[in-house]
Amino acid sequence: MLDIKRIRQEPEIIKERLQTRNVEANELIDSLLGCDEKRRSIETEKQSLQGERNAKSKEIGQRKKAGEDTTEVESAVREIGVRLKKLSEEVDEADDTQKNLLLSIPNLPHDKCPIGADENSNPVIKEWGNKIPHSEDKENHVQIAERLGLIDFDAASKIAGSGFALFRGEGAKLQRSLIQFLLDKQTNERGYTEISPPYVVDRNCMVGTGQLPKFEEDMYGIEENQMFLAPTAEVPVTNIEREKILSEEELPIKYTAHTPCFRREAGSAGTGNRGLIRMHQFDKVELVKIVHPDQSYDELESLTEDAECILETLGLHYRRIELCTGDLGFSAAKTYDLEVWAPGQNEYLEVSSCSNFEDYQARRMRLRFKDEAGKNLFAHTLNGSGTALPRLYVALIETYQRDDGGIDIPEALQPYFGNTIIQAPK
RNA sequence: GGAGGGGUGGCAGAGUCCGGUUGAAUGCACCAGUCUUGAAAACUGGCAGGCCGCAAGGUCUCGUGGGUUCGAAUCCCACCCCCUCCGCCA
Numbered sequence: 160m161l162d163i164k165r166i167r168q169e170p171e172i173i174k175e176r177l178q179t180r181n182v183e184a185n186e187l188i189d190s191l192l193g194c195d196e197k198r199r200s201i202e203t204e205k206q207s208l209q210g211e212r213n214a215k216s217k218e219i220g221q222r223k224k225a226g227e228d229t230t231e232v233e234s235a236v237r238e239i240g241v242r243l244k245k246l247s248e249e250v251d252e253a254d255d256t257q258k259n260l261l262l263s264i265p266n267l268p269h270d271k272c273p274i275g276a277d278e279n280s281n282p283v284i285k286e287w288g289n290k291i292p293h294s295e296d297k298e299n300h301v302q303i304a305e306r307l308g309l310i311d312f313d314a315a316s317k318i319a320g321s322g323f324a325l326f327r328g329e330g331a332k333l334q335r336s337l338i339q340f341l342l343d344k345q346t347n348e349r350g351y352t353e354i355s356p357p358y359v360v361d362r363n364c365m366v367g368t369g370q371l372p373k374f375e376e377d378m379y380g381i382e383e384n385q386m387f388l389a390p391t392a393e394v395p396v397t398n399i400e401r402e403k404i405l406s407e408e409e410l411p412i413k414y415t416a417h418t419p420c421f422r423r424e425a426g427s428a429g430t431g432n433r434g435l436i437r438m439h440q441f442d443k444v445e446l447v448k449i450v451h452p453d454q455s456y457d458e459l460e461s462l463t464e465d466a467e468c469i470l471e472t473l474g475l476h477y478r479r480i481e482l483c484t485g486d487l488g489f490s491a492a493k494t495y496d497l498e499v500w501a502p503g504q505n506e507y508l509e510v511s512s513c514s515n516f517e518d519y520q521a522r523r524m525r526l527r528f529k530d531e532a533g534k535n536l537f538a539h540t541l542n543g544s545g546t547a548l549p550r551l552y553v554a555l556i557e558t559y560q561r562d563d564g565g566i567d568i569p570e571a572l573q574p575y576f577g578n579t580i581i582q583a584p585k
Numbered sequence: 586g587g588a589g590g591g592g593u594g595g596c597a598g599a600g601u602c603c604g605g606u607u608g609a610a611u612g613c614a615c616c617a618g619u620c621u622u623g624a625a626a627a628c629u630g631g632c633a634g635g636c637c638g639c640a641a642g643g644u645c646u647c648g649u650g651g652g653u654u655c656g657a658a659u660c661c662c663a664c665c666c667c668c669u670c671c672g673c674c675a
Binding site for chain 2: 406
């Protein structure tokens with residue numbers, strides 16, 4: 160959520176910057192400002208009336224104690240009460256309208272964010288590792304996984320419909336060992352605290368991190384009790400600190416969590432077809448940071464490196480791109496995507512999206528800390544995947560497929576997987 | 586699911602029966618100062634958040650929402666959450 164005070168102060172700058180992310184902001188900001196002005200003027204009127212009422216009520220108390228007659232003051236206050244009720248309703252209404260408008264405006268891109276309309280303008284920041292060339296005699300992950308019996312897509316769709324995967328045998332174990340590896344890496348070497356959160360979250364959480372109110376159709380909801388299946392661990396984990404006032408020494412907070420993620424992928428049905436690339440349910444290890452505003456961009460760099468080190472340790476070729484203004488997510492001010500190379504697919508797959516939200520989420524969830532001077536300031540929040548499991552899985556089995564049909568397990572993963580290879584059946 | 590108890594400031598904990606100047610006693614923690622070579626102790630002062638305002642100040646908030654009343658932390662209703670016991674269960 161943007162700061163209404165700032166919108167009041169520099170509406171034109173805000174409009175311009177929202178423009179760069181393809182948001183038609185002029186009307187939105189103007190109606191917001193109109194609403195804000197109206198709200199404040201009614202509120203001021205309401206408050207002065209309240210002051211009057213408080214004073215008179217006090218007077219009634221005193222005069223009753225003194226045994227004096229109060230009928231006249233009482234009827235005056237009663238009359239104030241009627242006017243007050245009407246004003247309160249007006250304030251509430253304006254307040255509501257304003258809040259909804261604010262919640263529907265995305266974050267401002269960072270100053271240095273490359274300007275562009277869509278993903279075609281995303282600059283590549285770096286590349287790492289050897290890019291194994293695609294060739295016709297290489298299988299893609301679906302072919303490999305089905306041939307080796309690692310994944311049973313048919314069983315999954317029988318159980319839950321399209322967009323789900325069922326891992327089996329060594330295929331399931333491979334995913335489990337990856338999860339274990341990822342969490343250990345972040346907790347043992349990178350200073351994150353492991354969290355295992357609820358996978359179900361309430362509406363407040365979803366508003367706090369920015370999924371709601373705008374993207375409800377993308378979420379799996381549990382209608383009868385207004386709950387949602389978390390689309391990412393970002394939601395429950397960031398909300399751990401919702402409505403808190405932290406002390407400055409507690410920062411930075413670094414959490415990592417493995418959870419399944421549930422997404423309806425409304426509108427993208429049929430585009431991904433078979434495979435692990437886009438699913439309704441997938442596992443992910445998430446990294447979440449809550450930091451001092453002065454440090455958030457340094458923390459974004461290190462968070463991105465925390466994710467990159469996973470790919471490097473597994474020896475997977477990847478590139479880091481920076482999202483241009485038009486491709487930024489709703490709540491993000493700056494985002495790096497990590498794309499791992501999948502030689503069988505012959506494409507780069509987004510396995511991690513690392514973002515600095517600055518105070519946008521913190522404002523929505525009222526997440527603050529007390530600075531040295533004793534002032535309460537909004538913290539900055541960040542998160543990134545470290546990483547999404549299915550696409551990592553794809554890159555892994557496509558990169559390490561052997562000529563004999565088996566799969567080599569990268570060294571770092573071997574202790575977790577308990578073997579050096581997945582053998583092809585003879 | 587049944588029966589009880591409870592949600593008040595960073596924490597603990599009064600106040601709620603008998604509504605009135607109580608945004609809230611007291612203690613602890615924390616911050617500043619006095620004293621001290623330094624520290625501790627003692628003493629003095631400060632110490633919740635939102636909104637409006639340049640400020641002075643005003644206003645709102647005692648789980649949430651509604652109601653009663655001239656006036657609600659205090660009375661009434663609904664809901665949410667937590668705890669204890671019983672039942673059921675991974």
